[in-house]
Amino acid sequence: KTQFTIEPEDFNFYEKIKVPPPTFCPECRLTGRLLNIMERTLYNDICDNCGKKIISHFSPETSYKVFCSSCWWGDSWDGTEYGKDYDFNKTFFEQFHELRKIVPCQAMNMKNSTDCKYCSGIDRCKNCVYVFSGLQSINCYYCVTPIFVKDSIDSDFIINGDHVYEAFNSNQNYNTKFAYFSDGSLDSAFLFNCLGCSNCFGCVNLRNQKYCIFNKQYSKEEYQKEIQKWDLGDYKIVQKAEQEFMKLFYKTPKHFANIINSTNVIGDNIKNSRNCKICFSVFNGVENCKYIFYSGLLLKDSYDVTLGGDTSELLYQATGSTRCQKAFFVRASSNLVDVEYSENLYNCSNCFGCAKLRHKKYCILNKQYSKEEYKKLIPKIKEHMMNVPYKDKDGRIYKYGDYFPPEHSMWAYNESLIQQYFPLKKEEVKKCNFSWHNPPERDYQITLKTKDLPNHIKDVDDSVLNEIIECEHNGKECNQQCSTAFRILPNELQFYRQMNITLPRLCPNCRHYERLKKINPPKLWHRKCMCNGVESYNKEYKNTIKHSHGDSPCMNEFETAISDERREIVYCKKCYQAEFV
Secondary structure (H helix, E strand, O other): OOOOOHHHHHHHHHHHOOOOOOOOOOOHEEEEEEEOOOOOOOEEOOOOOOOOOOEEEOOOOOOOEEEEEHHHHHOOOOOOHHHOOOOOOOOOOHHHHHHHHHHHEEEOOOOOEEEOOOOOOEEEEEEOEEEEOOOOOOEEOOOOEEEEEEEEEEEEEEOEEEHHHHHHHHOOOOOEEEEOOOOEEEEEEEEEEEEEEEEEEEEEEOOEEEEEEEEEEEOHHHHHHHHHOOOOOEEEHHHHHHHHHHHHHHOOOOOOOOEOOOOOEEEEEEEEEEEEEEEEEEEOOOOEEEEEEEEOEEEOOOOEEEOOOOEEEEEEEOOOOEEEEEEEEEEOEEEEEEEEEEEEEEEEEEEEEOOOOOOOOEEEEEOOEEEEEHHHHHHHHHHHHHHHHHHHHOEEEEEEOOOHHHHHHHHHHHOOOOHHHOOOHHHHHOOOOOOOOOOOOOOOOOOOHHHOOOEEEEHOOOHHHHHOOEEOOOOOOOOOOOEEOOOOOOOHHHHHHHHOOOOOOHHHHHHHHHHHOOOOOOOOOOEOOOEEEOEEEOOOOOOOOOOOOOOOOOOOEEEOOOOOOOOOEEOOHHHHHHHHO
């Protein structure tokens, strides 16, 4: 019901791809896509084909047919076996939802990967555990979207990292710990928005610096002596370091948007991209795009994409789709050309309303057609979708040009990716008429309380590998998909010892959600620069140099993902660069 503006450039895009303008606002469109992405929720299940015990994204109570990866990628079945004639007496969305219920789903989406456990959405990975949406990464544990990463733990959205721990959106780092939005760092810890730094600790907004502790410069000899006080193998010292780091974080101005090496862009966390508007967390070659969230690697001329890219163009309303051209309303697919309203398609072209197909063309609802039959039927189906729309239980109308109805998602609100970025409690979800899945009761026999863990990693012996450790949250209203308990794996313990890192006190899910607290939401607010002349408006920060506006308040305004309700000091580009660049 929210009013939204469709700009002339938007109409040009919709005309180019021959799709009607959207009837839902950008935020509702993002909600619909996030509801159709599953990431961290895992269940014990049985393969509906071979009968083996499996780990699955689908709960045992699901109405969907679920195959293990071996069976799903095997030759014993073909998606066209489930093909259906198009029924002009039913809405398209009803027919597609009926189809996806009978075609086998893949329990966990893994491609070209070896020796990986509890992973999904990964491609060309090796020896990884509990990794999601990873690409060509090795020996990674508890990571989300590691790309070309080695030997790293508890790090999300990192590229070209090696021996990285507790990082978020930080690229080309080696031997770093607790680094957020920091690139090109070496032998450092507790960094925010630092570039090209080495041997730095607890620093914010530094560029190409060495031997700094909490933004104070030291000589090499002084640094080596002072850093001994900050032994991150000691849990109590880690807690103290984080407290001091956050103090500096809140009293140091932030750039209104985290934008690096990009031109003509509006949004947040944008790297190496150009001509992008209302985009969040996009990287490396995203061009001429709008309403993009967590996508990159040569994504061009696309709108409304989440977790997509990898050499793709002309995507619209797409999730988890890579190496595609002219793919609209698709999810969890790759290597597509001219495909619409489909999911889990691989190496397909000219398909409409299809599910779980491989190496197919000219299919509708998984039924094979000749090229001539296909070209003749598609316009009739699109016209039918406009004339006979689907109406959901709240009376919302879905026609051709709209994404799949949220009530047709294969997962409940708290199972899907939306819970990570727009977290709601059960009562709130029900009030919004979304579905909720009650998580299974956890009855782990805790053998070690977190309060009884050794304070220092040097005091941890191998017996910890046999313990079931209580998560410090213990599932108590944290709303973070808490597993209530966790274990330490052999390679993980070796990593902590090698890196001199104290043992974690939270389960992997809670650790991930704690990292998410450090990012901005995919939303923009109109604000004014908080530079008041010689200091910030809240008097927390004194400027170090005279700005172009002199002693008078800066009058610059901008769109930022940092709301005015938050504590951060937010400067415009000119004021920020005057202080830190």
